[in-house]
Amino acid sequence: MDHKSVARVAFKRTWLEPLPAVLSWVVAWWLLFWLDGRVNLANQALLLVLAAAVASLWLPLVAALLLSLVSVLLFNWHFVSPRGSLSVEGNQHLLLLGAMLGLSCITALLIASQRRQAGLARRQAGQAEQLRSFNDSLREARDWASLGALLQAELQAQLGRPTHLMLLRQEQALPQQNLAESVHWLAASGPSSAADLSAELSADQRAGLWQCLRQAQAFGPGTARFEGQPDWYLPIRGRGAALGAALLRPSRAQAMDAGLLTHLQLLCTQMGLALERLTTEHLAQMARDEAASQANRNALLAAISHDFRTPLACIMGAASSLQDQDARLSPAQRTRLLATILDETEALADMTANSLQLARLDAPGMSLRLDWESAEEIVGAVLRRARQRRATLTSNEDGESHGVELQACLQPGLPLLRCDALLLTQLLGNLVDNAHKYAPASHIEIAARTAQEGGQRFVVLAVRDRGPGVPLAWRERIFEAFQRGAEQQHAAGPDAKARRGAGVGLAACRAIAQAHGGQMRYRSRGHGGASFECWLPLVASPQAEEMPA
Incomplete structure (x- = not known):
């Protein structure tokens, strides 16, 4: 109409x-x-x-x-x-x-x-309904700017005249001096800078807003304070100090309406309570994040102190035997003790690298050293490292040695990856080590292929085996830190030594994938076995950018 x-x-x-x-x-x-x-x-x-x-x-x-x-x-x-x-x-x-x-x-x-x-x-009754509706709108807002826009729109609708707001920035204490940089300005037309606002408000009006903010009291017609002023200055306050101030320009008839003034002040007070609630929620979230970070640090220290104790004891025992009984040891015994020291040292190095990498990737402000890398070279580096460590490393007690079949399956013409090559090498190395631990007698394969999902292209790096797989109840939890599965936590027997660890390898893999904008997935294979996959989103490579149209 x-x-x-x-x-x-x-x-x-x-x-x-x-x-x-x-x-x-x-x-x-x-x-x-x-x-x-x-x-x-x-x-x-x-x-x-x-x-x-x-x-x-x-x-x-x-x-x-x-x-x-x-x-x-x-x-x-x-x-x-x-x-x-x-x-x-x-x-x-x-x-x-x-x-x-x-x-x-x-x-x-x-x-x-x-x-x-x-x-x-x-x-x-109408004002009470407006307050209820306004309060519902405030509960849905999640930032100070949207809260200010809601209050400004409501005040202008009630008064029918332009309204200006001044809000302290979130988590900003009241400055000692009237600094324009410490507040948000909302003019009648929307958010504005202090320079733009000077053209709409006089120096007295800006000073009045600051005075209202500092005293947390209303003044103007009908407020019993500075009634000679033609405008209303209403504080935006909650239970504590004011967090902002509103400048309203009523007509003569509106200036005499005490009920209208009370209603507008209630709207500003609701706004102040909403700002306090938002600040409290933000501080509570920061406290929860800090508590979670502290809990992770404590768990990491507990895991390190527990899981590092056994390999250190083995190293100390083997080294003391070599030192104290060197003359009575046969060459075969010396070789086994040296091999024990090397194995346990490598296990300690892997657990230390994964723990430190997990802590580094979870730290705020972490940045990666990204460059254009070839998926074939990354997989090749993992193969060389794994074969050096595993090809003919293990031997049975009766002296029969056995190797582990490990090979790569790469899709031809894979695009370049924008990634940190050292981190992806560590990711695939962790997955290969896990496959050796939990599927030692199976065929292990490192695969790389492209895939498309949701209209976006990915490169999928996977490590596959033909082992027993992961129980359904643990398929989501295995990527969490310090989770190793109930059957591994209580493992005993000849495989217990091979399967010990702090439970941070897969968590480090997930952190590396997420740091690259990707994700880790577990997929059970059709004829038995497990496939741990890292899905990395593709970005335009320099080769594609330089290709002529």
Whole structure:
């Protein structure tokens, strides 16, 4: 509906509102003339008082009083002797006319008072509903800028005039001096800088906003403070100090409306409480993050102190045997002790690298050393390292040695990766070590291929085996730090030594993948076994950018 239609509807409503009152007076006067001579004068007067009471339900107080006076005079003119004049014969008629006028005026006053109270109740109910709706909107907002925009829109809707807001920046304490850089400015047209706002607000108005913010008190017309000011300055405060201030420019009629001022201040107070709630939630989240970080550090230290104890004991035992009993040891015994020292040292190095990498990748502000790398070279480096460590490393107690079948399966024409090659090498190395631990007698394969999902292309780096796989209940938890599965946590027997660890290898893999914008996934293979996959999103390589169109 356009403005002209709204104006026409308002005009019709203005003229139609007193129509029932006019009809009641018309009916009453028709009955008066019809009953003239049939009933006595006192009964006719009661009919006129009834019409005045009914008309007062729709007429303003002044109009109702004037019509009551005019109706009494007309009643005297037409029905009281001598008729056709305003003179009155006898005290009884004078008393009757006075009673009519008094009853009509008292009735109009009472009905007008009830109408004012009903209007005030409707207004308060509407304001309460607006406060409830505004509070719901504030609960959905998650940042200070959106909260300020909500308050500004609500104030401008209530006042019908431009509104300016000044909000302290989040987690910013009140500065000692009036620094424009420490606050957000919201002009009538939206967020604004201090330089732009100087063109809309005078120096006195900006100083008034700062004064309102510092004192956390309202001032202006009807506030009992600086009432000579033409504008309202309302603090945006919660339970503590003010967090902002609002500048409103009421009209003369609005400046005299105490109820409107109270409602606008309630809106500002709700805003202050919402800002305090948002600050409290932010601080609570920071505390939770700090507690979680501290818990991770404590768990890391506990895991290191527990899982490093066994290899250190083995190293110390082998080294002390070599030192104290070197003359009585055979060459084969010396070789086994040296091999023990080397194996345990490598295990300590792997656990240390994974633990430090996990802590580094979880630290805020961490940045990677990204470069364009070849997936084939990364896989080749992992193969060379794994074969050097595992190709013919292990031997049975009866002297029979065995190797582990390890090979690569790479898709031809793989694109370059924008990555940290050392981290991806560590990721694949961890996966290969895990496969050796939990599927030692199976065929292990390092694969690399491209895939597409959700309209985005990925390079998938995977390590596959034909071992027992991971139980369904543990497939999501295995990528969490210090989670190794119940059957591994209580493992015993000949494989317990090979499977010990702090439980940070897969967690480090997930942290490396997430640091590259990718993710780690577990997939069970169709004919048995497990596939641990790192999905890395593809970005345009320099080769693709340099190719001619």
